[in-house]
Amino acid sequence: MSVDKISRRTVLRGLLGGTAVTVGLPMLDCFLNTNGTAYAATGAPLPPCFGTWFWGLGLTPNQWEPATVGPDFELPPHLAALSPIKEKLNVFSGMQIFLDGKVNQNHYSGAQGQATGRVSRNSSDYSVSLDTIIGGQIGSGTRFRSLEATCDGNRRSGWSARGSNGLNPSETSPLALYARIFGDGFRDPNLADFTPDATAMVRRSVLSAVSDQRQALMGAVSASDRVRLDEYFSSVRDLEQKLAFELERPAPLPACSLPETSTDDIGSLVTQVEKTHRQFARLMAHALSCGQTRVFNLSLGSAFSRLRTPGEPSGYHSLTHEEPVDTTLGYQPKCKWLAERCMTFFTELAQALDGIQEGDSTLLDRSVIFGFTDHGEARMHSMKRLPVLTAGSAGGRLRTGYHVAAEGDAATRVGFTVQQAFGVSRGSWGSESNEVSRPFSQLLA
């Protein structure tokens, strides 16, 4: 057969329980177009991906803001760790989250505002998050709707939520996440043969039958419980979709490969968090490149960061309040060091995606990672001058290499801009003073 006659449909599908055999084709470069950016036959571009990255306690004020604005800005020494990815990076300064008279829930409201667009009166009142909105736009047809992980061992240290019924729990163990993604149920997109699993089909039809019982229950419960039930049934549908995905032979994804595993070492020491974060970063990158999901959320840990060095009695959060400001230097030296460690972790995540080559470009090029934090100055619990980062360009839809100084603006403008880049069509996002309707147009291609 000449190359012209080979297409994905040449692959024969196996029959459930039958004797037909599947014939797969090895991954050929001809499935990509000449740029390696699209499937040749359909011309459909490789799908964009989105991830959020949270780190607690911000950066050292007056040390991180780049001096120049616009493209080709210079990274100050405090952000030196970001230099390897500078071309694919955007840095946003000067923005804040508005409280509109509500109590400042320390280490919470600022992050909640950036993740969901609104600040609530109490922490049990959470609403749909940025990644869910973008995921709704780009994320259908993957095995997992989204993947959440955190590096501090606390499942609550995330900011992603489907709706108003609380946070999505975050995976704390890289090994467990590996098993979940690449263990039972993983269908390698580049494998020569593929047999749909009969039990997966049975499981899927069971879930479908469970969903059919919706109506019987919905009528009986209160309005708010109907919302909860709705979300429960959405979770059932997600699981059905996951199984459906496992039942179909996946389209080949050239850069998909299984990551290596190593033992978990979960704890609050800098070395432990570094290792855990590195493992999660690789897992997420591989999950994206293997089409298992298009949306991920990775937290370095809770905003009350306990990051610390061995023998140091105080964790990062305690240090931000207890370490005195050095009068000559003008900042808290230990806190600054820890903030710089956080920036190296962000770079590692971006490089994990950037290291996956897809034709002429990388996984990072077709993604955007949104990096956000809880305070502009942790010591004072300040909501002003929040540092925000993005890495990646969503396939060219978001320009990179910019420093955007938006003095006094609501930080939700960044999240809104990113949504626009992914094609979410809405006129505004956020509530009360955090509501924004103008994206950063200089960044939108």
Add this chain to the structure above:
Amino acid sequence: MAAGLGVTAPNARAETRGYVISMIHTATYANEDTCPSGGNGDTVDIRTRRLLGAGFGEEAALRIIGNGGVDDDGNRVDITRLHGSSAEAGGQPWNGQPVSPGNVPALSADPGIESAQGRFAYGFDLDGEVSPDDFEDPDSHERGVDNHMWRALGCFDVYRIRRPVVPYNESIVWDTAIDAMPAWLMSVTGENLSQDGEVTVTFDRSLNVLLRDAHGGVMSGATFVIDPDPRSHSVFNGTIKNRILTIEPGDLALQGESQFYAVLRFTETHLRLQMDPDGSLRGILGGYQPWRDYYHYLAIRGENDGQVDLPGVYYAMARLADSGADPVTGENTAISAAYWLEAVPAFHATTSGEVVGQSVGNGPKFSGPAANRAPSPQ
């Protein structure tokens, strides 16, 4: 067995502090003067010497060693087998059966190992004489120190060290054994142990094993029930002066349950322990130890783990033994020795639950097997 006569019974009004032994190992002190002939090396050197002694040339010997004890045709060269505890490891015939020379060392010829020299060695003057053969203790600077065990062992690489490095073999076994071995206890009784004065020092075995702390060291403040078995009960008169604890010589016996330290027994037992502000004790324990006790430990470990020349040590210890003349053969059965000892605070109780020893002090941060993680030398 209990110590000699004239031991003062503990005063009912007195205070008794309990301790548990958290670390014990041969007290080593090597420097550049210790082995003027170059030392006995490690297992590679032992094998090489045996090959040379069996008539192999030096080049052939190195090639065989490099191949892992196998000649150019792929056959095992028996003499490179290290003497372990299993009979097939380098067996020699005895009554028609192969035996390990490690277990029956007299089957081998004396290889003539180098013994340790130099001015310093830890220990005590056990015989009351200062002779040219004696050492000087590097800490107390006591002269006339008798430590012939050091002479026998000190030129093997694994022993040719000094603190904070610990003999590898012993530290590994201690770290492994203590989780299953009934603990060894010490207690000190006196009117007021925060001051200088006369005391009674007691050694016992416990019915409990050691508790570990978060560093893998030994937990201070745990409680140990004293084994009533008299075989491990030894009592000494002692003195505290300037926070140093010493005893009048006597006999010590402790039953153990591990590969190393199956039993610990001394005559002419001496002790010199520093009483630390954190409540722990550390220093030197010395005396005449039946040399076959120590040889037995090494033979069980085998030459691979123990990294000594077993027949060499056997002959050296037999020759250097300096006490306990056998009434029939006239040969000395015991050898002068010194051990580094560390003990942390512990509660002691009798089998009926009565608390007889108090735990005083929080203990050191890094103890026992974790001691070498301490940031500064001990």
Add this chain to the structure above:
Amino acid sequence: MSAPRGYIRWVARASMLGVCLGLAAPSVVAEESALVRLTPAQYERSIHDIFGESIQVDRGIVDPGVRENGLLALGARKLTLSAAALERYESLARQVALQVTDDRHRTTLIPCTPVAASAPDTACAAQFLSRVGLFLFRRPPTDAQIQSYVAMAGSASDTLDDFYAGLRAALVGMLVAPDFLFRVERTEPDPAQPDTYRLDGYSRAARLSFFLWDTTPDAELLAAAESGALDSTPGLYQQIDRLLSSRRMEDGLREFFSDMLGFDGFATLSVDASLYPKFTKNVADDAREQTLRTIAQHLLDRNADYRDLFVTRDTFLTPALAAIYGVPLPRSQELGGAVPWVPYRFPDNDPHVGLLTQISFLSLHSHPGTTSPTLRGKAVRENLLCQRVPPPPADVDFSLIQDTSNPAFRTVRQRLTKHRQNPTCAACHRMTDPIGLSLEVFDTSGVYRTTENGAPIDTSGTYRRQHYSGVGELAPLLRDDPAVTSCLVNRAFSYGTARMPSDNELGWLTETRTDLVEDGVTWRDLMRRITQNPDFYTNVAD
């Protein structure tokens, strides 16, 4: 002090009377059913009670709960199941189903054998699934439901040519159904009070069983629901008595206090081992168990007064705990055996007195490397007194906090001077710091100390205008504070109903508190009063 108390009682009674006469405004009793999410512990216990203890449930935390008004149980009323959680539950369900239908279990758990092992058998499937469904859903499944599950079993049996595989599939369906993973508390019109609603018999059974035993209703309770016995006072009281006299009360008590004391924090507790070598990994587990065991013995075995938990010296210890508490604990050694729990009473002159001096409290409310009087004081206020401590304001300048090397500020008390002197800070910190400072003689790991950085530790303070020196004198003051009892009473009611009390219920709770303070705050008495109150079996509108 009897006059004011009597007055309060009169007022409380008057307001109750007012309610009966329709003078006060009660909150709306709701018609709608309520949904309460099952906890992982309840899931596991239900599976074990229904299918037997030999079924392994590899729990692994599924979804973190959310604490609402001091209780995870209240958060359970607000949460749903995320996709990740459902994925986990489906996987758990498959494991359970596999064991239930395996060779070892099927003879006891499946009452019939199929006509052919490789084909569907509607009759046998229906027999099994309707029986199992009754227990899993805590009420008889509807005909439509049974048909649906039997159809699932049949279709799966067909596809996989295996009857038991089909049964497994249907069982998985039941185990992920909302009827199992949530408690659906259905109501019916209350015949005694027109236009109001009460929980139906099966929902009563469930609420009672989860409250007292933290597990699914057993066969006898379900039978009482079916016969209508639970709708009548004698029938209900009979079941209450039965549940109260069982050893299974300990499960319910342990789960309640784990929730109230915030023991879910143990999952993420981190104590710096390099600074606190005695705090081994086992100690955290032991510390939690020590406190729960102490409470169980005190409240159930001895039927003693809850308030005395603040001053009790009786507890249980393991060798590792004894080493941290600094007390001798002679033990017999069983090599390789289970860790022994030994009953222990702290001597009268020992500083350890009551719950606040137990390691579970001290370590849970500290930082990994230092103590925190503020966190400890806040825990007492919020967990034990049900008082809310406001969060700190934004933009507070902490530049005046001194470093620990400053010789003028060697102890935590000295470093928290600013908390006390600055009026903005003091308003809230005077609620927390004095209580916490009394505990400063216990470091993060619970080890007793008398000095910090060489300076003596001052543990004096004032509580409700009474001076104390050390936690030994503070503890009796807490015990005598009626807020301690109100907190327990209110929390217990909220825990059992998975909602905050309505206004008229608050009145009843106050009266209950007053009665108990006089009669003795015993657990079974409190449980009986709550479960005999008809309001316990209602839902309240959102």
